[in-house]
Amino acid sequence: MTGPDGRAEFRPHSAHWGVFEAAWRDGELVVRPHPGDPDPNRILQNFPRALRHEARIARPMIRRGWLEQGPGADPRRGRDEYLPVSWDRALDLVAGELRRVGAERIFGGSYGWSSAGRFHHAQSQVHRFLNTALGGYVRSVNSYSAGASGVLLPHVLGPMEDISRRNVTWDAVAQHSDLVLAFGGLALKNSMVAGGGISRHVERDSMRAAAERGCEFILVGPLRDDCPEEARAEWLPITPNTDTALMLALMHTLAAAGKHDRAFLDRYTTGWPVFEDYLTGRSDGQPKDAAWAAPITGIPVERITALAHRLVGRRVLVTVAHSLQRAEHGEQPVWAGIVLAAMLGQIGLPGGGYHYALGALGHTGRRTNLVSTAALSQGRNRVGAFIPVARIADMLQHPGEAYEYNGQRLTYPEIGLVYWAGGNPFHHHQDLNRLREAFRRVETLVVHEPAWTATARHADIVLPVTMTLEREDIGSSQTDPLMVAMHKLAEPYGEARDDYAIFAALAARLGREEAFTEGRSARDWLRHLYDRTAADMRAKGFEAPEFEVFWKAGYLTLPEGPDDGGLLRAFREDPEGVPLPTPSGRIEVFSATIAGFGYADCPGHPAWLAPSDVPEAAAPLHLVANQPATRLHSQLDFGGHSQEMKRRGREVARLHPADAAARGIADGDIVRLFNARGACLAAAELSEEVMPGVVNLPTGAWYDPEDPAEDRPLCVHGNPNVLTRDIGTSRLAQGCTGQLTTVEVERFTGNLPPIRAFTPPGAVAAE
Structure with missing residues (x-):
């Protein structure tokens, strides 16, 4: 569609x-945010340069060794050459492998986030x-982002969706909260x-409004900028992975002073x-008092006790970040x-109580549509x-071995074929x-990818897929x-x-096209x-246009639904009539239930x-390997905004000036x-926004x-997951532990290796 000047509208x-x-416009894609967005995201500017970047995959490719x-x-996976083939040959090879291996030995390894x-x-x-073509696959459960909480919360409070998405809203924070105690920030x-x-x-405007009204924000975390300036947050630096000790000390101080809400505890809690x-x-x-917690957390006794009394x-509102x-x-x-x-007795009140992962995603703190x-x-998966999603390396390395998860003793299946479409485990795994x-x-x-990610470079069959801008949805x-x-x-x-076109063609080869497509384009x-x-809207008395009009x-x-506080508000107002979906209600x-599992690493x-990964002489x-600000996970790392925020082509690692000075950086x-698991290069940025003793290198x-060809090669681009540990949070959840580890940092003095992350791998001549 073009406008009067002949240019695309x-x-x-x-x-x-x-x-x-x-x-x-003049051969360039121009992207502008939706006009109704008060605080648009600059990540949108990754799109224009990404569309035709050399990292894109143009044809189906087969790894030479596999062929x-x-x-x-x-x-040789990860360092082999590739042979371009026709779509027909690639699809025939994939269909043949699916038949040969069978559903029980196929891992469907998608991890979402590929498209809105x-x-x-x-x-x-x-x-x-x-499911429709083969009858099922070995699946994963939970997420890297919330692996521990997604398992724990249903046992003790309610489903994570309710606690994170249908709970205290940003409007309620702006209007009602007096103090937001943000563990991990916002x-x-x-x-x-x-x-x-x-x-x-x-989020920014809501925190500004709350702060202007007099609400106090207290950021507990190692990074000062984990709350925006608009929140005017008081920063409480804490030794990473010691928040539980601080929480216990706050609770001990409240209980010792008789300041906890015993009536709430008696009526609404058990245990x-x-x-x-x-x-x-x-x-x-061992009393869990402030004197006990101070050396663990690095927070003085007086500050802990003063904070407890301020509550x-x-x-x-107590918030806990992912x-x-x-x-x-x-x-x-x-x-x-x-x-x-x-203990504070405010769960279920407007702007008060508990919110898991407020601010962790744009979904949280909002009303739900009607x-x-x-x-x-x-x-149906048969x-x-x-x-658990973060246990993929364990599964592939230890088939047949037993492991424990959420009260079950399970066995890792034997996998012959991994089918990955959407997601990049070489970003989110440890x-x-x-x-x-x-x-x-x-x-x-087998991998579907629009670009040559590290996952694609380890694949045997690479099928090029469209980016979101190249299709309707x-x-x-x-x-x-x-x-x-x-x-x-x-x-x-x-x-x-499109993925859909690829799967429809594969389903046809397997005699299951109708089951997959249902005859629809x-x-x-x-x-x-x-x-x-639209039918749901009309049934509820709202107008909805026909599809063509909408398009x-x-x-x-x-x-939108009401700002009613969700499950926790209903429970507070009527605990007997609307009990929580926990064993006790x-x-x-x-x-x-959890105590009955007998897990020493997750008691009742x-x-x-105490964590086992603590600083020592070698590290x-x-x-802190947190989420990046210039892209979503690793998506479009070759995009314009992501590239502009790097230094000398490398990801930026922030550290405190005192730590840098001690190392001549x-x-x-x-x-x-570096540490015992690996090493990577990054560009140093000295910042007092990072507490001493901490280095911050985002993922992605x-x-x-x-x-x-080396067993533990140097990552020259700055991927922190060459350093993180691949262990579960506990036997309860087996969640991801990729946020934290320990390292040493030194100034790099050798010849600087080139960055080849976005250069396609070597290819041999076509058939």
């Missing part, structure tokens, strides 16, 4: 980091395909993104006497935060085997050298009122195809999904469990971060080994 689209409009020698373990669209969502597409870089897209980023014995030291001889008699539970014993701070909020958002059905070894053990690795979320007609803005790169599916939402208009505003300060109540600094130096820089 702006058309709507949506991404996880915001709704936007785009048009072509010559057939399926099987191969140490409800239809072209790679995770839904691959799971639907494997970083805008996190709330800037959301599954299904987001049309209004309200307080058991926990009280632990808190006071009656059960183990009394005010509307206090980051706290992405560490060893990550279940504990989530649980301890709940008990602290319960109508459902349609999504592609994934069908294969029972599964793993100890990447261990992951490389694990992937080298499988018989066949519908963007929508249950926590954002704007449904978006995502118009196609560019032609596919090279021979790239991609546009037919969009109409079908839209019609379901031309570009947007449809969905009705109450907040479980002590969980008999919140407890201080004296804490590494100046601002802008290239430094080497594409893994770029200097010599892929």
Whole structure:
């Protein structure tokens, strides 16, 4: 569609980091945020340079070793050449492998976040395909972001969706909160993104309004800028992974002074006497008081006790960020935060109580739409085997071995084929050298990718897929009122195809095309999904246009539900009539269920469990590997905004000036971060926003080994997951522990290796 000047008009689209409009101007894609967004995300500017970047994959590619020698373990994965083939040959090879291996030995390894669209969502597409065409696959459960909390919360408070998305809203914070105690902070870089897209980023203005009204924000964490300036937050630096000790000390101080709400604890919780014995030291001889916590947390006794007394008699909201539970014993701070909020007696009040992961995503702190958002059905999986998502390397390296998870004793399945569509495990998994070894053990690795990520470089069969701008879709979320007609803005790169087209062709080869497609084209599916939402609107008395009208208009505003506090408000108002979906129907300060599992690394109540990964002579600094501000995870790391924020092409590692001076490091130096697991290069930035003893290197820089033939090669680009540990949070959740580890940092003085992360791997001549 063109305007009067012959140039393309702006058309709507949506991404996880915001709704936007785009048009072509003089051969360049111009992207502008949705006009109704008060605080748009600059990540949108990664799109223009990414569309035709050299990192894009133009044709189906087969790894040379796999093509010559057939399926099987191969140490050349990650450093082999590739052969371009026709789509027909590639699809024939994939279909043949799916038949040979069978559903029970296929791991469907998608991890979402590939698209804000409800239809072209790679995770839904691959799971639907494997279910309808093969009868199922070995699946993963939970997430890297919330692996510990997603398992713990249903035992002690309620489903994570309710506690994180249908709870205290930003409007309630702005209007009612007197003090927000933010463990791990409320970083805008996190709330800037959301599954299904987001049309209004309200967090900054909400914190500004609250602060101007007199609300106090207290940031507990090692990074001062984990709250925006608008919050005027008081910074309480804390030794990483010791938040539970601080929470216990705050609770001990309250209890010792008789300032806890015993009436609330008696009516709304269960297990307080058991926990009280632990808190006071009656059960183990160690009172969890401020004097005990001070040397653990690095926070003076006086500051701990003063903070505890500031919480009394005010509307206090306790928030716990995702980051706290992405560490060893990550279940504990989530649980301890709940008990602290319960002791204050304000759970369920407007602007008060407890909120898990407020600000962790754009979904949180918002009202929920009154109508459902349609999504592609994934069908039925008849294969029972599964793993916690962060245990993939364990599964591939130790098939047949037993492990424990959430009260179950399970066995790792034997996997012959890994099918990955949507997601980059070489971003979100830990100890990447261990992951490389694990992937080298499988018989066949099939990957759908628009670009040459490290995951694609380890694949045997690489199928090029379209980026979101190269297809139509519908963007929508249950926590954002704007449904978006995502118009196609560019032609596919090279021979790239939509995931749906690839899976439809594979399903046809397997005799299951009708089961997968239901006879619908991609546009037919969009109409079908839209019609379901429109029908729900009309049934509830709201107007909804026909699909063609919606598509031309570009947007449809969905009705929002009330700001009613969700599950916790209803429970507070009527605990007997609306009990919590926990075993007791109450907040479980002590969980008999968890205690019955007998896990020493996750007992039946919140407890201080000292981490094993602590600073020592060889690795004296804490590494905080948090989420990046310039991209979503590793997506479009080659995009313009992401590249502009690097230094000398490397990811930026921040450290305190005192730590830098002790190591002879100046601002802008290239430094080497290392420990026993690996090493990477980054550009140093000296910052007092980082507490002493801590270095901060965000995730998402594409893994770029200097010599892929080495067992533990240097990553020259700055991927911190060559340094992090691949262990579970505990036997309860087996969650990801990638947020924290320990390292040493030194100035790099050798010849600076080139960055090749975005250069396509070597290819041999075509057939």
